[in-house]
Amino acid sequence: MSVPLIDWEPRAPLQRLHLDWLVSAGVEVAVLRLDLIDPLITGNKWFKLNHPLHAAHATGAHGLISLGGAHSNHLHALAAAGKRFGFTTVGLLRGHPQETPTTRDLQAFGMHLHWLGFAGYRARHAPDFWQPWQALYPHLHTVPEGGASLAGAQGCSPLVKQVREQLAGLGWADYDAWWLAAGTGTTLAGVVLAEAGRRRVYGAMAVPEDHGVARNVASILQSAGRVAGDYQLIDASRGGFARVDETLLDFIGVSELACGVPLEPVYTGKALLALKEAIESGRVERGQRVVFVHTGGLQGRRGLEQRA
Structure with missing residues (x-):
């Protein structure tokens, strides 16, 4: 049995974001709620x-194999899709066996897990890394960590069309910019490709600058035949990936109460706080209309709450 041809095209609602600091600054923000596309397969990871998945179907692959951590949104979406649509999934995980809300879900969805240790996971960029796994699982299609590839970016390009189709419902004729969290930069690259220079795309990096987001975005754009794009990367990591501080947590708590949109501290919370700081510094000017992408990831905050 090969991967079924999946033509599911989830729709994300576009909603106004109501926060006092936006009103005071004279900036309008609409949030594209990728967290609402499906009860299980949520966020930008599906795109x-x-x-x-289409490439796997075309080659007759039986499923997909990829990498991630014990709280990985990417592996969670992959495993959930495998459960929903009936194909095999395998996850190669960073570190040593541990139980988290995410790994419990992965197993419940039927994903086969392999723990690589930390040294084994660091070797994932080696030229021969995939050879033993392809020998063990010859009928599976490999997906890069986080879906970071031109194919992953192209899957995110339809987000631009979804926004444009919903502008009239907001009373907007147009918008000025995008704002979204960036872990690998793949979703950002997809939006940049679809916008083709028409609007600036801001990426609030959830990882420090030395994690290669800029390099990955440039590589994807080059693979698509683009040597440049109208985008800007901003360090919103607050000192490290999944690094959480009281200022961030307080901001998330106040924001959720004020606007009713759930956030998490790894991606969306940091991205929204970075937007507030950009408005305060004048990077985003009064009168602008900004599309903020809610990239999902809410399942991952269960692990952070567990550790608190």
């Missing part, structure tokens, strides 16, 4: 999987 990054769409093209790899």
